Amino acid sequence: MNIDDLCYMSAHEALERFRNLSLSPVELLEALMERANLISNTVNPFADCYFEEARERAKKSEVMYVQRTAHIGPLEGIPLAVKDLCEITGKRTTAGSLINAQNICEQTSPHVERLIDAGANVFARTTIPEFAWLFTTQSRMWGVTHNPWKIGISPGGSSGGSAAALGAGATTIATGSDSTGSIRQPASQCGVVGYQPPHGRIPNIGSSSFNGYAKSGPMTRTVKDCAIMANVMSGHDYRDHNSFIEPVQIELNDQNLAGMKIAFSMDLGCYEVSEDVQLETNDAVRALRNAGAKVEEVSVTWAADLIDLALGNQEVLFAAFLNETVKKHRDIVSDYVPQLCQTANSYPAEIYHQSILTAGKIWLEHLGPLFQHYDAFVMPTTAYTDIPATGWQKDTVNVNGKQYTDTDTTMAVIWNMYNRCPVMALPSGRASSGVPTGIQIIGRPHDDQTVFQIANAFEKEKPWLDCLERRPVLTPKPF
Amino acid sequence: MNDLLYMSATDALEKFRSLSLSPVELVEAIITRSEKIHDTINPFADRYFDEALNNAKIAEARYKDPDDRLGILEGLPLVVKDSTPIKGRRSTNGSLINKDRIDQHTNPSIERLLASGANLFARTTCPEFCWLFTCHSRMWGVTRNPWRLDITPGGSSGGSAAALAAGATTIATGSDSAGSIRQPASQCGVVGYKPPYGRMPLSPSNSFDPFVQIGPMARTVADAALMSNVMSGPHPLDHTALNDSIVIPNRLPGITGMNLAFSRNLGHFQLADDVEREFILSIDALRTAGAHVEELSLSGLDEIIRLSHGAQEFVAHEFLQEAIDNHPDIISDYVPELLETALSFNSSDFRKSTSLAGEIWQSHLGPLFQEYEALLCPTVSSPLVPAENWQKQKIAINGHPLTDTEMTMTGLFNLYSRCPVLSLPSGMTDDALPCGLQIIGRPCDDVTVFQIGAALEEIRPWASSSDNWPSLSSMTNT
Numbered sequence: 013m014n015i016d017d018l019c020y021m022s023a024h025e026a027l028e029r030f031r032n033l034s035l036s037p038v039e040l041l042e043a044l045m046e047r048a049n050l051i052s053n054t055v056n057p058f059a060d061c062y063f064e065e066a067r068e069r070a071k072k073s074e075v076m077y078v079q080r081t082a083h084i085g086p087l088e089g090i091p092l093a094v095k096d097l098c099e100i101t102g103k104r105t106t107a108g109s110l111i112n113a114q115n116i117c118e119q120t121s122p123h124v125e126r127l128i129d130a131g132a133n134v135f136a137r138t139t140i141p142e143f144a145w146l147f148t149t150q151s152r153m154w155g156v157t158h159n160p161w162k163i164g165i166s167p168g169g170s171s172g173g174s175a176a177a178l179g180a181g182a183t184t185i186a187t188g189s190d191s192t193g194s195i196r197q198p199a200s201q202c203g204v205v206g207y208q209p210p211h212g213r214i215p216n217i218g219s220s221s222f223n224g225y226a227k228s229g230p231m232t233r234t235v236k237d238c239a240i241m242a243n244v245m246s247g248h249d250y251r252d253h254n255s256f257i258e259p260v261q262i263e264l265n266d267q268n269l270a271g272m273k274i275a276f277s278m279d280l281g282c283y284e285v286s287e288d289v290q291l292e293t294n295d296a297v298r299a300l301r302n303a304g305a306k307v308e309e310v311s312v313t314w315a316a317d318l319i320d321l322a323l324g325n326q327e328v329l330f331a332a333f334l335n336e337t338v339k340k341h342r343d344i345v346s347d348y349v350p351q352l353c354q355t356a357n358s359y360p361a362e363i364y365h366q367s368i369l370t371a372g373k374i375w376l377e378h379l380g381p382l383f384q385h386y387d388a389f390v391m392p393t394t395a396y397t398d399i400p401a402t403g404w405q406k407d408t409v410n411v412n413g414k415q416y417t418d419t420d421t422t423m424a425v426i427w428n429m430y431n432r433c434p435v436m437a438l439p440s441g442r443a444s445s446g447v448p449t450g451i452q453i454i455g456r457p458h459d460d461q462t463v464f465q466i467a468n469a470f471e472k473e474k475p476w477l478d479c480l481e482r483r484p485v486l487t488p489k490p491f
Numbered sequence: 492m493n494d495l496l497y498m499s500a501t502d503a504l505e506k507f508r509s510l511s512l513s514p515v516e517l518v519e520a521i522i523t524r525s526e527k528i529h530d531t532i533n534p535f536a537d538r539y540f541d542e543a544l545n546n547a548k549i550a551e552a553r554y555k556d557p558d559d560r561l562g563i564l565e566g567l568p569l570v571v572k573d574s575t576p577i578k579g580r581r582s583t584n585g586s587l588i589n590k591d592r593i594d595q596h597t598n599p600s601i602e603r604l605l606a607s608g609a610n611l612f613a614r615t616t617c618p619e620f621c622w623l624f625t626c627h628s629r630m631w632g633v634t635r636n637p638w639r640l641d642i643t644p645g646g647s648s649g650g651s652a653a654a655l656a657a658g659a660t661t662i663a664t665g666s667d668s669a670g671s672i673r674q675p676a677s678q679c680g681v682v683g684y685k686p687p688y689g690r691m692p693l694s695p696s697n698s699f700d701p702f703v704q705i706g707p708m709a710r711t712v713a714d715a716a717l718m719s720n721v722m723s724g725p726h727p728l729d730h731t732a733l734n735d736s737i738v739i740p741n742r743l744p745g746i747t748g749m750n751l752a753f754s755r756n757l758g759h760f761q762l763a764d765d766v767e768r769e770f771i772l773s774i775d776a777l778r779t780a781g782a783h784v785e786e787l788s789l790s791g792l793d794e795i796i797r798l799s800h801g802a803q804e805f806v807a808h809e810f811l812q813e814a815i816d817n818h819p820d821i822i823s824d825y826v827p828e829l830l831e832t833a834l835s836f837n838s839s840d841f842r843k844s845t846s847l848a849g850e851i852w853q854s855h856l857g858p859l860f861q862e863y864e865a866l867l868c869p870t871v872s873s874p875l876v877p878a879e880n881w882q883k884q885k886i887a888i889n890g891h892p893l894t895d896t897e898m899t900m901t902g903l904f905n906l907y908s909r910c911p912v913l914s915l916p917s918g919m920t921d922d923a924l925p926c927g928l929q930i931i932g933r934p935c936d937d938v939t940v941f942q943i944g945a946a947l948e949e950i951r952p953w954a955s956s957s958d959n960w961p962s963l964s965s966m967t968n969t
Contacts, residue, residue, distance in 0.1 A: 217853045219846035250861045253852040253907055257935045258735050332842035361838040365806040371730070372695030376596070380728035430730055458734035 018043040019181030020477055023090045023237040026184060030077045030089055037073040037089030040184070041066055041135060044091050048136065048182045054487055056157045057167070057177035059096040059137040060104055066091070066135030073131065085131030086244060092132035093183035095174055096154070097144050098124050098228065100134065108140040108151040108170075110344040111337070122215040122252065123228045123245040124187060130244045138173030138186060142346045143337075145330065147197055147418040148403045149173055152346045158401045159201055161447050161484040166399040166418075168198030174231045175202035179448075179477075180486060185241055191226040192326055193393075193424025196437035198231075200393035200450025203439040203476055203484075205232045205467075207242060210458050211431040212256040214242075215249035222254065225326055225428040233477050235467040238436070239264050242460070262464045269305035269469045272462075275386040276307050280315035283423050284411045285395040292441030292449040293392045299473035300390065305466070307390065314378045315426060321370050322429040323419070324363035331356035348404045355405060371429050379430065383456045388466055393450035395421040397443040424452070432457035436467045439476040446484075448476075493957035495520045496658030500567055500714040503661060507554050507566055514550040514566025517661070518543055518610060521568050525613065525659045528966050533634045534644070534654040536573035536614040537581055543568070543612030550610065562608025563721055569609035570660040571601055572648050573631070574621050575705060576694055577611070585619040585628040585647075587821040588814060599692035599729060600705050600722040601664065607721050615650025615663060617671075619823045620810065624674055624895040625880045626650060629823045635878045636678060637961045638924050643878045643895075645675030645871075651708045652679035656925075657966055658957070662718055668703040668803055670870075670901025673914035676708060677870035677927025680916045680953055680960075682715045682944070683708045685901075687935045688908035689733035691719075692726035699731060701908035702803050710954040712915070712944040713741075719937070733935065743942045747781030751943070752863040758789035759796050760900050761888045763873035766926045769918025770869045773928055776950040777867075777943065787859070787866075792903065795851045798844035799906035800896065801836035805844075808833050825881045832882060848906050856907065860933045865943055870914045870927035872898035901929065909934035913944045916953040925953075 018040060021029075029035035045063050052058065073089030075081075099105050099117040106112040120128070128134060139154040149157035149172025157172045159165040160180035167176035171188030175198030178186055188195035190208045199206025211224045220226045230241030239262040249255050276297055279285045285293075300307050334353050338345060382389065396411045399418045408415035427435045434455045439448050453470070455463035477483055495517060498506075506512035522540050529535070550566030553559040571577065574584045576594035583589040597605070605611060616631040626634035626649025634649045636642040637657040644653035648665030652675035655663055665672035667685045676683025688701045697703040707718030716739035724736045753774050756762050762770075778784050811830040814822050859866065873888045876895045885892035904912045910931050917928040930947075932940040953959055 216849070218849045221849035221852070222845040251853045251857040253848070253857065253909055253934055255934075256734075328838050329842045329845070332837075332839040336839075361805070361841075362809045364838070364841065365809050368699035368806070369696055372693075372698040375698070375730040376695040376728050380730065384727045432730055457730055457732075 015043050015046070016181065016480065016483070019047045020233065020483060021184065022234045023087065023184050023232065023240060024234065026090060033077060037070040037133065038067070041070040041091050041133065044182055044184065045135065047180065051160065051180050051182060051486055054158060054163055055160050055176050055180050056155055057138055057173040057180065057182060058093070059106065059139050059154050059173065061136040063135060066133050069133045073133065085129065086240065087127060088131030090132050091184045092127055092134050093136045093138045093174055093177050093186040094124055094134050095171055095187050095189060096137045096140050097189055098187055100124055106153050107144060108142040108153050110153050111341045113153065121228065122217055122249045126244050127187070127241070132185070136183065138171070138177055140170045140173060142349055143334070144170035144189070144194060145352050146170060146348070146405060147193070147422050148399060148401060150402055152344065156401050159447060160486060161203065162445060163487060164401055165447050166201060166401045166403060168201035170194040171198045171231060175199050175204055175206070178202060178204040178231060178233055179484060181483070185237055186231040187228060188231045189226065189228045190428065191223065192323060192428055193422045195229050195231060196393050196424045196435065196452060197422045199437040201397065201448065203448030205235060205238045206437040207238050208427065208435040209242065209246060209460065210434050212254050213260065213460065214245045215252035215255040217249070217251045221252045223329065224431045227431065235464060235471045236264055239464050260460055262461060264464060264468050267465065269300065269303040269466060272305040272466065273386045274300060274305045274307045274388050274390050274466070275310045275382055276390045277310055277312045278392065280391060280423065280426070281312040282316040282319065283395045284414055284416060285392060286411050286443070288397065288443035289392050289395055289449045293451060296440040296451045296470070296474060297390065299470055300466070303469040303473050310382065314374050318370060318374055318429070319426055321363060321367035322425045324359040325367040325429065327356045327359040328361055328364045331359070351405055367429065375430065387456070387462055389454040391452055392423055393437045393452045395423055397447040397449055398445050427452070427454055434460040434463045436463050438467055438470060492520060493658065496524050497710065497954065497957040497960055498661065499711045499954070500662050500709065500717055501711070503567060504564070510554060514547040514610065515544065518547040518568050518612060521659060521661070522612065524657065527963060528657050528659060531635060531640055531967050532637055532653050532657050533632055534615055534650040534657060534659060535570070536583065536616050536631055536650065538613040540612060543610050546610045550608065562606065564604060565608030567609050568661045569604060569611050570613045570615045570651060570654050570663045571611060572617055572651055572665055573614040574617050574647070574666060575601055575664060577601060582614070583630050584621060585617040585630050586814070587630050588818045590630065596694065598694045598705060599726045603721050604718070609662070615648070615654055617647040617650060619826060621647035621666065621671060622807065622829050623647060623825070623882060624670070624899050625876060625878060627879055629821065633878055637966050638680065641878055642874065642924060643678060643876045643880060645678035647671040648675045648708060652676055652681055652683070655679060655681040655708060655710055656960060658960060662714055663708040664705060665708045666703060666705045667905065669800060669905055670899045672706050672708060673870050673901045673912060673927070673929060674899045676914040677925065678874050680925025681708060681710050682712055683914045684715045684719060685904070685912045686719065686723065686937065687733070687911050689731050690737070690937065691722045692729035692732045698729045700806065702905040712941060712948045715913070716941050737937050739938055739941045743945045745781060746777065746943055746946045749782040749943070750863050751777060751782050751784045751865050751867060752787045752859060753784060753867040754787050754789045755869070757796065757868055757900060757903065758792050761872050761891050761893060762869060763888050763920070765920040766869055766871070766873055769920070769926055770928055773917040773947060773951060774867065776947055779950055780946040791855060792851070795847050795906070796903050798840060798847060799902040801840040802844040802906060804833040804836040805838065805841040828882055844906065852907065864933065864939050866931045868929055869900055869917065870929050871900060874920060874924040874926055875922065904931055911937045911940045913940045915944050915947060918951070
């Protein structure tokens with residue numbers, strides 16, 4: 013087996029091979045660590061790395077498989093990269109900030125705990141922008157992370173390191189978190205799979221668990237891997253007041269989408285979508301139709317104000333945090349943080365209340381009826397792909413002759429407002445620059461299964477990363 | 492006559508079905524009572540008496556026709572709070588600003604009550620914008636407590652609670668964003684249920700605010716369960732509705748062996764001696780019923796209790812400011828005071844309320860509810876709040892001057908919105924006023940709180956006979 017096939021092997025296949033002893037967890041991990049070293053100066057997806065520790069852990073996994081130990085976990089020996097925002101006891105978590113350079117965690121986030129308990133081998137942490145608040149991934153803490161498909165272009169943010177590592181074949185699975193698009197936009201940028209579960213499906217503890225916008229979720233290269241991770245990560249945790257009681261387990265099958273009705277919007281009536289993205293999105297719609305779904309384009313008239321309210325809802329909360337933090341640590345925060353502050357403070361506090369009023373009204377009048385008629389909704393994840401890796405929040409790119417920020421081109425936040433909807437971001441193709449494009453599949457509230465079913469059928473029609481021709485050509489030279 | 496007025500919904504429905512009572516007879520008796528107490532208690536906003544009489548006649552005919560499909564609540568007199576929208580009818584939210592507002596939409600939980608045949612005959616008063624723990628406004632005047640006219644029935648669902656205690660309705664609805672179902676239920680000696688967020692579908696203006704729930708108010712635990720079963724369940728037009736359906740069984744098992752915790756004061760509140768006494772007697776009753784009940788000495792909740800109110804005050808800035816700016820001549824005199832309080836909480840407090848909520852659940856309440864199946868505490872410190880009290884007026888409890896907000900022990904479980912909370916009468920104070928307790932369940936575990944409530948009601952009944960309620964002469968004697 014060539015090393016590239018090992019690096020891009022799905023967790024599902026690796027687990028099968030671990031079990032039939034045609035692959036050792038040590039062998040897989042070594043290949044990934046070699047890949048990680050190869051791209052560390054160019055892509056730079058990793059924060060802290062635990063290679064030695066992971067090697068020891070992989071050897072134990074190997075023994076378990078060889079000795080056919082009883083009760084082997086569903087992810088035993090699978091290399092896992094964890095976002096530098098999720099906590100792990102005894103390890104450092106910085107949230108991309110020098111402020112937290114010495115922050116050793118005293119607890120493990122429940123979703124990570126479940127992955128570790130299932131046997132996943134955390135060998136590295138993945139980079140994020142400072143406070144996870146950019147759609148690019150750069151910080152004074154971790155430097156600039158690049159897109160494995162094109163150095164110089166952003167892998168997206170804030171879960172940019174996780175997406176870049178997956179795209180570069182430097183991890184098998186990864187975690188992300190998403191409060192305005194931070195799983196889905198990086199997944200789109202790097203041509204991988206990102207899943208934003210309904211709020212309450214995957215537990216969070218502590219300070220973020222009462223923010224409905226903020227969710228942790230799996231990032232993978234295949235839909236099947238995403239289902240394996242989601243099944244491990246989801247379910248009630250008594251420490252999270254808002255976690256759902258009802259257990260949901262995804263079951264994938266080979267069913268096509270016959271009888272399925274899907275609504276489609278290219279632009280929600282307000283985003284400026286680049287020609288490349290339009291082309292690939294239309295091709296994705298064709299693929300869904302080939303899989304048997306009835307896809308109907310719907311006209312959306314209600315989104316423009318809602319998007320700003322949804323962003324404002326989070327900016328108001330962020331401002332309250334950021335103003336205090338910046339006051340204390342002005343000298344060590346990244347250069348763009350004062351700009352984040354300015355944006356956050358530009359939203360009046362009343363926008364919070366307006367956002368919840370409007371969210372209810374639009375659901376009642378538009379989205380509720382839409383989801384009564386359609387099983388799911390499909391739209392692009394980003395309107396434009398070629399966001400510079402060093403782009404700041406207010407920097408603009410040219411889309412169809414007009415200037416837009418990366419916030420303007422990220423089509424995600426509305427589904428943080430409607431956070432009971434499960435949303436999966438999937439690759440839809442590649443722009444002419446070579447950078448991937450993506451679609452989102454949005455399900456009815458709490459209907460995770462349908463989203464996975466559509467994604468699974470779509471992947472068969474329009475696969476990605478499954479062969480050399482559909483993988484990035486990696487450049488080991490420093491950029 | 493009194494037996495009719497204080498008849499439970501479950502009894503009335505059984506008698507409707509056996510044709511030993513007609514829906515017309517019941518609603519007529521209630522309308523007569525309503526007219527008698529109107530000037531003193533004043534629980535009602537808009538009234539639809541003629542329409543209700545007609546509906547009762549239709550219901551009567553349905554019960555007589557064996558082929559007709561009957562709704563679960565067919566012909567049962569119902570009052571709905573004046574803040575909850577019903578399509579084609581007026582809801583003022585207690586404000587002259589809305590005196591001409593006709594709603595275009597019916598709250599989905601109310602829609603279910605109406606669709607199951609409940610006979611809406613009146614709306615119940617609330618303070619302006621539902622923003623007081625008393626019940627008075629320029630729109631509807633002063634609503635008084637049937638047990639004592641100088642005392643408040645509580646707020647904001649004060650009209651609903653007062654109507655139930657006055658024998659002027661069979662069932663009622665309320666809404667609760669800081670205690671507005673539970674505190675009035677406690678004040679009037681009735682049952683109020685604040686369901687978990689998402690259990691009962693909400694109107695679009697509330698559905699994204701976890702603090703605000705709509706819920707049943709009744710005189711018996713079984714009636715509240717009956718209403719809850721009609722009102723609850725997923726709804727395609729409420730994004731935040733929970734996905735699973737829960738049915739409270741008709742026959743609830745006993746509580747033998749159940750592990751319960753109680754706190755007299757949540758480590759924060761002052762408690763009047765007589766309220767404490769009745770609360771402990773109720774706890775003893777649960778022990779008699781076979782539960783293991785353990786007293787907890789809670790601490791560390793001061794800031795989160797403060798912020799649980801602050802989070803709602805923060806979202807009130809805009810509408811209070813708007814009312815003062817645009818309608819200074821018609822708002823109630825106390826509205827500027829409400830704004831002053833609201834503005835004392837800013838977006839930093841709001842953010843802190845969400846982050847601290849998660850931390851306190853993880854460190855204190857999550858483990859507590861892991862160990863115990865429910866937590867019990869009083870609903871109010873003392874019922875001695877005057878009918879015309881303003882938000883900032885102080886009342887002396889145990890020598891401590893307190894506002895009615897500081898006497899209401901409910902707000903924490905609006906922040907912890909997934910906890911079901913049932914408020915039940917715990918007994919009577921030395922002033923012959925009812926006082927209440929709250930049964931707080933694990934997130935989304937509705938059934939257990941009803942189970943405990945039913946056990947308490949069996950041992951310490953408050954509605955077993957019409958003699959348990961205030962006399963008409965005491966309610967009309969000014």
